Amino acid sequence: MAEPVATATSLGPWPGADPVEAAKVGLGVLLEPHLPGLASLPARGVGSDAVGRTAAMLVEMPVDVQPYGWRIVDRPGQDQRRATSALSTDINVLADVVGAGELAPAEYKVHVLGPVSLAAALHLHYGERALRDHGARRDIAESLGDGLLAHAQQLRSAVPGAALTLQIDEPGVAGALAGTIPTASGYRTLRSIPASELRQAWTDFVAAARRAGFNQVSMNLAPESGAAQAVAARTGTAQAGADQSFSVRGAGDDTAAAEATAWRTALGIALGSGIDAVAVPLHNLDTGHWEQLAEALESGTGVWAGTVPARPGVALPSYAALVERIMVPWRSLGLEMALLPQLRITPSGSLAALSPQEARQVLERSLEVAEELSAIRYR
DSSP: OOOOOOEEBOOSBOSSSOHHHHHHHHHHHSOTTSBOBOOBOGGGOTTSSHHHHHHTTOSSOOEEEETTEEEEOSSOOHHHHHHHHHHHHHHHHHHHHHHHHTOOOSEEEEEEEOHHHHHHHOBOTTSSBGGGOHHHHHHHHHHHHHHHHHHHHHHHHHSTTOEEEEEEEOTTHHHHHHTOOBOTTSSSBOOOOOHHHHHHHHHHHHHHHHHHTOSEEEEEOOOOOSHHHHHHHHHTOHHHHGGGGOOOTTOOHHHHHHHHHHHHHHHHHHHTTTOSEEEEEGGGOOHHHHHHHHHHHHTTOEEEEEEEOOOTTOOOOOHHHHHHHHHHHHHHTTOOGGGGGGEEEEESSOOTTSOHHHHHHHHHHHHHHHHHHHHHHTO
16 A cells, blocks of 8 residues: 655636646646646636636525626526536536546545635625625525535536545635625625634535535635636626625725634634645744644644745745745644645645646646655655
8 A cells, every 4th residue: 555645736726718728737737646626717707706606506596797796686697507507617528538538536626615705705686795694694505505416416427436525715704703894885894703603604514515425525714815806807807706805995904913813713613613624825824823733633634735826927936945834833843744644735825817837837836845745754
């Protein structure tokens, strides 16, 4: 039996609008034991953004696009059909690429916007964010949980025999907990959601993912980096994607401090929700965060370390420098080298704003970091 090693994966968003190329690169670069995944292509426009793509999975909860973003409506229309078609196309293309290239992966990953961030991004019929309403928050979480079953079935047809991993993206959770997410007008903020409600929502959603047939579940707590906003601005979908930034007009240091405290709380809640792994960007972590992660690692939870910067036009650090960003806190906390295989190395965030060449380089650097960590274990 092969010895376990540190591995790599991508967080999902990919540059360009070609699903064939995205599927080929993912499967071709992230070979076993690494984890390839279904790329999203926000540059295609409305319906391929994070909100529309996830909303396409909702059961009996149609949506459309308004000037302020995605809205829950009574019946499906053109926007819903466009989002559903884009997701189906991506899965069908994946099946074709797997079949034609004999690249059948042993494991495969998909990502969805989590129930809290989705509620923050969707609007009710009168225009306010669904996050404002407790009943709407509950209904969105249940509808999305129900939609995971059909999504998993489609994926199993495309990658037969592969173990499926669900990555739950919650870029807006710190704002939801801190009460800093703006109302539709942008001049006030919504009331914070209780930590107890978040704990229950995440626990229930992870359980729904298990019932749907996902073998592994990861919670991605990387805040919105702005990459999606840059793509939206370039492709004319800024309004449809604008709600993902969850920023308040004129927000300052107090907001940042409140969200930093809330993010720490969210990390603890995520680690207690039944997930197999948590994804975090390394540049966000302080000693306290690392102590939380160390406890999780020692209890068997994986950590997806957002290590490789994803900034367009900026040269990548050497793999040795990136390895040190992990090993310095690792050694200072006295973590065993035997725990290194519980790491997955990821980009620090979305790759959508990069060029295809830059995105591939980020993936390859992630592989190099993972390989060096595996080598360190045996030194």
